[in-house]
Amino acid sequence: MLLVKLLIERTARSLDRPFSYLYDGKDTIVAGVRVLVEFNHKTVVGYVVSVEKTNKTGEELSKETGFTYKFIEKVLDHTPLLSKQLMALATRMSSYYLAPHIAILQTMLPLSLRPRMVSLRGPKVAYDVFLFASNQNEEGLTPKQKELLRYIINNPEVNKRDLKSPSIIKKLIELGRIQEIRKEKRRYKLPSYPVNDKPELTRAQKEVVDEFINSKDQIYLLEGVTGSGKTEVYLALAEYYLAQNKTVLMLVPEIALTPMMVAMFLARYDKQVAVLHSELTPAEKYDEYRRIAQKKCKIVVGTRSAIFAPLTNLGLIILDEEHSDSYKQDQMPTYHARTVAIFRSEIEGAKVLLGSATPALESKARAAKNVYHQLNLAERINKKELPKTAIINMLDYRNIDSKSLVFSKQLLNSLRETLNRNEQAILLINRRGYATYITCRSCGHVFRCPNDQTTLTYHMSDNMLKCHHCDHVEEMSTICPACGSTQIRKTGYGTELVDREVKKFFPSARTLRLDSDSAKERSRIAKTVEAFRKQEADILIGTQMIAKGHDFPLVTLVGIVNADLGLLVPSYKSSERTFQLITQAVGRSGRANRCGEAIIQTNLPQHYAITLGAKQDYHEFFNQELIVRSLAQNPPFTYLIKLTLKSKSESTVERVTTQLAIELATKLNDNASIIGPSLPFIFYERNTYARYILIKYRDYEIVKATLEKTLMPLIAKSDFQVIIDVDAEDV
Numbered sequence: 001m002l003l004v005k006l007l008i009e010r011t012a013r014s015l016d017r018p019f020s021y022l023y024d025g026k027d028t029i030v031a032g033v034r035v036l037v038e039f040n041h042k043t044v045v046g047y048v049v050s051v052e053k054t055n056k057t058g059e060e061l062s063k064e065t066g067f068t069y070k071f072i073e074k075v076l077d078h079t080p081l082l083s084k085q086l087m088a089l090a091t092r093m094s095s096y097y098l099a100p101h102i103a104i105l106q107t108m109l110p111l112s113l114r115p116r117m118v119s120l121r122g123p124k125v126a127y128d129v130f131l132f133a134s135n136q137n138e139e140g141l142t143p144k145q146k147e148l149l150r151y152i153i154n155n156p157e158v159n160k161r162d163l164k165s166p167s168i169i170k171k172l173i174e175l176g177r178i179q180e181i182r183k184e185k186r187r188y189k190l191p192s193y194p195v196n197d198k199p200e201l202t203r204a205q206k207e208v209v210d211e212f213i214n215s216k217d218q219i220y221l222l223e224g225v226t227g228s229g230k231t232e233v234y235l236a237l238a239e240y241y242l243a244q245n246k247t248v249l250m251l252v253p254e255i256a257l258t259p260m261m262v263a264m265f266l267a268r269y270d271k272q273v274a275v276l277h278s279e280l281t282p283a284e285k286y287d288e289y290r291r292i293a294q295k296k297c298k299i300v301v302g303t304r305s306a307i308f309a310p311l312t313n314l315g316l317i318i319l320d321e322e323h324s325d326s327y328k329q330d331q332m333p334t335y336h337a338r339t340v341a342i343f344r345s346e347i348e349g350a351k352v353l354l355g356s357a358t359p360a361l362e363s364k365a366r367a368a369k370n371v372y373h374q375l376n377l378a379e380r381i382n383k384k385e386l387p388k389t390a391i392i393n394m395l396d397y398r399n400i401d402s403k404s405l406v407f408s409k410q411l412l413n414s415l416r417e418t419l420n421r422n423e424q425a426i427l428l429i430n431r432r433g434y435a436t437y438i439t440c441r442s443c444g445h446v447f448r449c450p451n452d453q454t455t456l457t458y459h460m461s462d463n464m465l466k467c468h469h470c471d472h473v474e475e476m477s478t479i480c481p482a483c484g485s486t487q488i489r490k491t492g493y494g495t496e497l498v499d500r501e502v503k504k505f506f507p508s509a510r511t512l513r514l515d516s517d518s519a520k521e522r523s524r525i526a527k528t529v530e531a532f533r534k535q536e537a538d539i540l541i542g543t544q545m546i547a548k549g550h551d552f553p554l555v556t557l558v559g560i561v562n563a564d565l566g567l568l569v570p571s572y573k574s575s576e577r578t579f580q581l582i583t584q585a586v587g588r589s590g591r592a593n594r595c596g597e598a599i600i601q602t603n604l605p606q607h608y609a610i611t612l613g614a615k616q617d618y619h620e621f622f623n624q625e626l627i628v629r630s631l632a633q634n635p636p637f638t639y640l641i642k643l644t645l646k647s648k649s650e651s652t653v654e655r656v657t658t659q660l661a662i663e664l665a666t667k668l669n670d671n672a673s674i675i676g677p678s679l680p681f682i683f684y685e686r687n688t689y690a691r692y693i694l695i696k697y698r699d700y701e702i703v704k705a706t707l708e709k710t711l712m713p714l715i716a717k718s719d720f721q722v723i724i725d726v727d728a729e730d731v
Ligand code: ADP
Pocket: 196, 199, 200, 201, 202, 205, 224, 225, 226, 227, 228, 229, 230, 231, 232, 381, 551
């Protein structure tokens, strides 16, 4: 008889502990497999954490403990789903993020392998059937049978699906001339993308590679201006680790935006590469995951969740654009891929390389204190100059073109010149935390979503008002519902308006648009990026997503239409995000042999995030921003936890959050400051009200212990939800 401890699939924190069951069946059970058990009169999936042999019967055990044991109904897996190292990582994450163990496991595994009932209906392994000749004797065969047999002899891997004559195949199998072999199929089709040949590393690149390899430190920050050739450094390091028989994990913020990175790795390492990202179908992800687990791949290129790829013998984890917001998951568990990468590297004895032109302030501060080993690529490849930049004050009427809603005279001029030279331009609209909203001029009424009170955005293409938070859509109204006035005004602008303005001034210019609306369609981003690279358009218009790591050789003008909107978002990161956006966007200009130009339109031409972004002066920005952060005691001087409480009753959530804030303030005393309760940006949604509290602290252990004690009784109650965001960024 086996005494088995397992976790139940339900992610309630009150159930986050092992439950004991018995097993006396024929299958082998080891820690790390899934089983079916009955729990509260329902069949659920359990994840086995330990197995112990016992000579006692169920009755004897029950007598000892006064507890009736149930039996495991079915064993679902033969081998553990996660390695010891990944199990250790899950434990570490569960403790750090104060998240239920099972929730972490469900995040780590692909759909079909998750410990959850619904996952059992996920995609299964698909097979290709190949034919090969087992007996080449042609005696007694018809000409048609001979023809097929010869074909199979001459072609090593014939896929059965590619042949048209099932009856002949069947006959040849019966006659013992050919055999079938089943092989696991890879449903993901690798993309093709033109890449350069492998260049000789520059001296600067070589020095970085050597220093990384020869140093004993664990975590490295590679600060390299845009166009300094970081990708070749990643590739060279990957090559080194592969030669050492180690595996490599390469993380990028968004796959569709970085087709080049995947392509470069594929071009050099071909089938050794697995790709894992959110745009794969569950079936494709499952296949890639299994290929990695079966040790068929040595390199994984992927987005955030690829940090959990089941590589063994891991030598190197690289995070490109390490400052990127997309490394932070905004749903529970709210992990950051950088933090997890560091945890994982400690467990596996791997090194971590964080690369960026504009490292996150926290990362740079750690490098400055020698917590991370700093590496630099200070110059662009071939010492190419940085683009010439101009900051245009949009509050000065002399700069505004009277016929344009969005463009300054300078930007219009530069656009005209760029088009005349047959070169390409990028126009960037900074829309983070911002929507084009509709107001009534006479009474000030703002059109909002009835579900969640978000301001509605006007969409010109279908003349509709849409909520960007939920699915709500309504007809654009010409009459104010509050006062009946027809003085409806549209404030702000999106990519559609900019596109229309471009067409107004340059009717023959070909444009492409890319924003989060158009990006909904799978693979749409990649297609647009590819079309623009192939010069199928002259101007690419988009939101911040187009500012990231593309390499468009013919772009010589980048126009940032509204640089400061990000600064209006109340967040301690708003200056940093604006600086990063401008630096990254300006860096898109003039990447190949041509000189680049960037025009930054702003209402805040003196703001340091904008002036220093224009100059790409990361060092000065870092120094100034560090002072600002220090004054406000924000990260990296402190750490932040955001606790969000939600309930169907507004008075309950208000009362409980206030009580919690007082309790935490009393218990934590000088060890933390408590801010709130405050109203989140979306404070009402689907009949649920939300409040949040911020905890600012220096020593996590004390805060964690207090939170565990204080929150547990609250979490056990069913009438509301508690969301814990450790290292919160969106505040
Ligand atoms: P970053 O990621 O640092 O912005 P990239 O890796 O995109 O820069 O490199 C910028 C450009 O320089 C790319 O077009 C790349 O092909 C080219 N490049 C990189 N390393 C070399 C090298 N050693 N020799 C010649 N060209 C290089």
